[in-house]
Amino acid sequence: xxxxxxxxDRVFRALGDPTRRAVLGRxxxxxxxxxxxxxxxxxxxxxxxxHLAVLEGCGLVRSRKSGRVRTxxxxxxxxxxxxxxxxxxxxxxxRRLDQVDTYLKDLKEREE
Amino acid sequence: xxxxxxxxDRVFRALGDPTRRAVLGRxxxxxxxxxxxxxxxxxxxxxxxxHLAVLEGCGLVRSRKSGRVRTxxxxxxxxxxxxxxxxxxxxxxxRRLDQVDTYLKDLKEREE
Numbered sequence: 692x693x694x695x696x697x698x699x700d701r702v703f704r705a706l707g708d709p710t711r712r713a714v715l716g717r718x719x720x721x722x723x724x725x726x727x728x729x730x731x732x733x734x735x736x737x738x739x740x741x742h743l744a745v746l747e748g749c750g751l752v753r754s755r756k757s758g759r760v761r762t763x764x765x766x767x768x769x770x771x772x773x774x775x776x777x778x779x780x781x782x783x784x785x786r787r788l789d790q791v792d793t794y795l796k797d798l799k800e801r802e803e
Numbered sequence: 804x805x806x807x808x809x810x811x812d813r814v815f816r817a818l819g820d821p822t823r824r825a826v827l828g829r830x831x832x833x834x835x836x837x838x839x840x841x842x843x844x845x846x847x848x849x850x851x852x853x854h855l856a857v858l859e860g861c862g863l864v865r866s867r868k869s870g871r872v873r874t875x876x877x878x879x880x881x882x883x884x885x886x887x888x889x890x891x892x893x894x895x896x897x898r899r900l901d902q903v904d905t906y907l908k909d910l911k912e913r914e915e
Binding site for chain 2: 696699700701702703704706707708709712715716719720721765767770771773774776777778780781783784787
């Protein structure tokens with residue numbers, strides 16, 4: 692399997708969790724320390740850092756430690772690749788609907 | 804957790820597999836019988852129908868049996884919801900980049 696497909700697998704699976712999506716949503720408005728990111732969630736820190744590890748593992752975030760504070764930031768490229776896949780699907784599907792539409796119009800015109 | 808978030812979880816997880824994405828890609832150009840959908844994949848039919856069950860379970864496809872032939876079609880709404888989530892994230896992130904940009908410009912102008 693090409694790398695790009697494996698990368699999409701991991702990104703989509705990472706997105707299939709509400710905590711991870713919420714973290715990405717928060718990071719869309721700027722980097723944040725782990726402690727701040729964890730605050731809204733009712734879970735133990737180790738569970739939360741596992742979610743961060745999934746996000747970091749597929750390249751959706753990157754983190755840097757400075758002293759005792761680890762700061763996390765969004766990496767938008769993998770999200771863009773996933774969005775591109777979805778947009779391509781939609782383009783295919785909309786083209787097909789157009790074709791069906793044209794076909795139905797032709798049929799109607801011939802009947803008239 | 805609201806239903807919408809649960810639905811997004813299931814859709815993103817369903818997308819995290821190359822076979823399932825390929826099936827959706829094929830269905831973008833029109834409905835197809837299961838046997839035709841399965842043909843390009845080097846896997847046993849039961850494994851393939853499990854993938855279809857995942858897609859059907861989260862509402863990405865729907866199927867109808869007529870005689871001995873089960874025909875599968877794409878249901879685009881769940882994909883659109885997932886795409887909407889991605890577009891929203893990107894909008895947040897781009898707005899933030901604009902703000903950083905404005906800030907840097909201001910800083911530069913003050914220095915000059």
